Amino acid sequence: MQLIEGKPIGEKINQETKEKAENLKRHGVVPGLAVVLVGTDPASVSYVRSKDRVSQDLGFHSQKIELPEETSETDLLQIVKELNADSQIHGILVQSPLPKQIDESKVTLALDPAKDVDGFHPINVGKLAIGDPSGIVPCTPLGCQKLLLEVGANIVGSRVVILGRSMLVGKPLAFLLMAKGPGGDATVTVVHSRSRDLVEICSSAEILIAAMGQPGFVKKEHVREGAIVIDVGTTRVEDPTRKKGFRIAGDVDFDEVAPKTRAITPVPGGVGPMTIAMLMQNTLKACQQQTGLFV
Amino acid sequence: MQLIEGKPIGEKINQETKEKAENLKRHGVVPGLAVVLVGTDPASVSYVRSKDRVSQDLGFHSQKIELPEETSETDLLQIVKELNADSQIHGILVQSPLPKQIDESKVTLALDPAKDVDGFHPINVGKLAIGDPSGIVPCTPLGCQKLLLEVGANIVGSRVVILGRSMLVGKPLAFLLMAKGPGGDATVTVVHSRSRDLVEICSSAEILIAAMGQPGFVKKEHVREGAIVIDVGTTRVEDPTRKKGFRIAGDVDFDEVAPKTRAITPVPGGVGPMTIAMLMQNTLKACQQQTGLFV
Numbered sequence: 001m002q003l004i005e006g007k008p009i010g011e012k013i014n015q016e017t018k019e020k021a022e023n024l025k026r027h028g029v030v031p032g033l034a035v036v037l038v039g040t041d042p043a044s045v046s047y048v049r050s051k052d053r054v055s056q057d058l059g060f061h062s063q064k065i066e067l068p069e070e071t072s073e074t075d076l077l078q079i080v081k082e083l084n085a086d087s088q089i090h091g092i093l094v095q096s097p098l099p100k101q102i103d104e105s106k107v108t109l110a111l112d113p114a115k116d117v118d119g120f121h122p123i124n125v126g127k128l129a130i131g132d133p134s135g136i137v138p139c140t141p142l143g144c145q146k147l148l149l150e151v152g153a154n155i156v157g158s159r160v161v162i163l164g165r166s167m168l169v170g171k172p173l174a175f176l177l178m179a180k181g182p183g184g185d186a187t188v189t190v191v192h193s194r195s196r197d198l199v200e201i202c203s204s205a206e207i208l209i210a211a212m213g214q215p216g217f218v219k220k221e222h223v224r225e226g227a228i229v230i231d232v233g234t235t236r237v238e239d240p241t242r243k244k245g246f247r248i249a250g251d252v253d254f255d256e257v258a259p260k261t262r263a264i265t266p267v268p269g270g271v272g273p274m275t276i277a278m279l280m281q282n283t284l285k286a287c288q289q290q291t292g293l294f295v
Numbered sequence: 296m297q298l299i300e301g302k303p304i305g306e307k308i309n310q311e312t313k314e315k316a317e318n319l320k321r322h323g324v325v326p327g328l329a330v331v332l333v334g335t336d337p338a339s340v341s342y343v344r345s346k347d348r349v350s351q352d353l354g355f356h357s358q359k360i361e362l363p364e365e366t367s368e369t370d371l372l373q374i375v376k377e378l379n380a381d382s383q384i385h386g387i388l389v390q391s392p393l394p395k396q397i398d399e400s401k402v403t404l405a406l407d408p409a410k411d412v413d414g415f416h417p418i419n420v421g422k423l424a425i426g427d428p429s430g431i432v433p434c435t436p437l438g439c440q441k442l443l444l445e446v447g448a449n450i451v452g453s454r455v456v457i458l459g460r461s462m463l464v465g466k467p468l469a470f471l472l473m474a475k476g477p478g479g480d481a482t483v484t485v486v487h488s489r490s491r492d493l494v495e496i497c498s499s500a501e502i503l504i505a506a507m508g509q510p511g512f513v514k515k516e517h518v519r520e521g522a523i524v525i526d527v528g529t530t531r532v533e534d535p536t537r538k539k540g541f542r543i544a545g546d547v548d549f550d551e552v553a554p555k556t557r558a559i560t561p562v563p564g565g566v567g568p569m570t571i572a573m574l575m576q577n578t579l580k581a582c583q584q585q586t587g588l589f590v
Contacts, residue, residue, distance in 0.1 A: 122421030
């Protein structure tokens with residue numbers, strides 16, 4: 001059993017991104033990422049801090065915009081509009097979840113699709129489904145695919161089962177893995193809360209990806225002997241034995257499942273570090289596409 | 296075994312569309328559909344003729360634009376631009392395939408997404424994947440879903456296998472059937488030319504949809520006892536015994552497969568008539584959305 005550690009892989013990708021950013025700087029261009037945080041949700045604060053820090057580490061122009069919990073939709077849309085028009089900013093990320101007075105889909109639609117480094121704008125989702133490489137692909141699915149490639153998974157023609165049909169992970173990952181060409185060509189099944197025969201379907205998978213946000217849901221009976229398992233779950237679970245009072249739990253019962261697998265990601269330290277690395281790669285790509293400088 | 300006949304179902308839908316079009320007329324609005332044909336491909340000529348005829352039957356304003364085979368991309372894009380700006384036209388369909396001097400994806404991108412009644416523009420594809428009901432869904436997948444509902448298929452939680460991953464049918468149909476809510480919630484697997492274990496995967500399906508354009512590919516070993524089979528294939532196969540010199544062949548070996556099924560579509564006469572009915576429904580929806588008249 002191989003442990004698929006996202007941290008060193010993410011660092012390698014960040015290193016590549018940093019070098020490309022330096023090439024751009026020699027042409028007078030600095031990739032710019034704006035991260036917008038509304039409110040003080042602790043997980044969001046922590047994500048935004050990490051994104052800002054990595055962005056700076058890579059030599060990007062990093063702009064962190066922190067807004068109060070009671071920010072109106074109109075005000076947030078105005079800020080998005082200004083960032084769309086700001087030529088120093090190539091990528092915009094509005095941290096999810098947003099307070100309930102703000103319609104998240106309106107904010108997504110307001111983003112310039114070229115700057116939508118989360119890849120959530122319908123035009124980017126559509127381009128992903130179509131296989132148009134000019135689109136921006138959501139970071140977490142991209143990170144999962146990268147992990148599979150790094151671990152030497154034979155994706156072509158293989159049976160992939162994805163647990164969860166969210167637009168954050170399940171669906172875009174299905175598009176990525178069923179697409180024609182390198183990193184794709186898999187036979188993909190998406191299962192979800194309404195699916196029957198879960199054990200039978202999951203245990204047929206050569207590659208099993210858990211992304212439904214239910215800690216420990218995937219047990220050994222869901223897993224085929226020798227499968228590769230990617231655990232996208234990151235649920236905060238109360239844990240009084242930890243200093244912070246919680247731990248991050250994956251969707252896979254790791255202790256039970258790991259011995260059956262050929263390779264498996266830990267949580268934390270598996271997919272998590274990849275997501276930020278892919279966000280930086282997306283920002284670089286957005287910068288290259290907006291400036292026409294592919295150096 | 297029940298034969299799923301698309302013609303009466305399509306006619307029923309057309310009747311509903313006609314009534315809604317009459318309601319719109321009482322408000323001074325006539326749904327307008329422009330169909331653009333480039334060249335003289337016999338199948339395309341025949342499709343365009345049918346679309347124009349049904350459109351007129353439903354009381355739509357129907358505009359048929361026939362262009363020579365050697366039409367340049369620039370000229371076609373100019374025509375699309377004019378149709379986008381024409382307030383009498385609510386839906387535009389550019390008949391595929393286009394001659395090779397024209398980049399089909401450029402034409403799709405040039406369409407006003409609101410008038411893209413084929414549902415091929417990336418923003419419509421993205422909206423479908425996201426589940427945004429303001430988008431326009433491709434006609435053939437919509438027709439397949441409608442047939443399943445008409446035949447009383449229990450889609451929720453059922454195992455659906457789709458053969459073929461095209462943007463015309465396979466992928467959008469996968470999005471439709473895995474979406475949350477009525478007509479969706481299925482467990483969908485998409486198989487294709489690179490898939491292994493085809494027999495095993497296909498024969499696990501409660502609903503099997505063949506859309507790869509390989510006449511007679513699906514044999515009895517691919518089909519589970521009591522499955523519902525939808526055959527989207529419409530390949531012209533030479534047949535000297537027919538007056539026209541060809542016949543339309545489906546992807547399913549009907550004679551061999553039908554006895555095992557609970558219900559199956561014939562070819563022709565199954566999905567085909569549904570596609571035009573859904574095109575008319577899409578045109579009506581586009582008209583309603585553009586005018587704000589939901590009568």
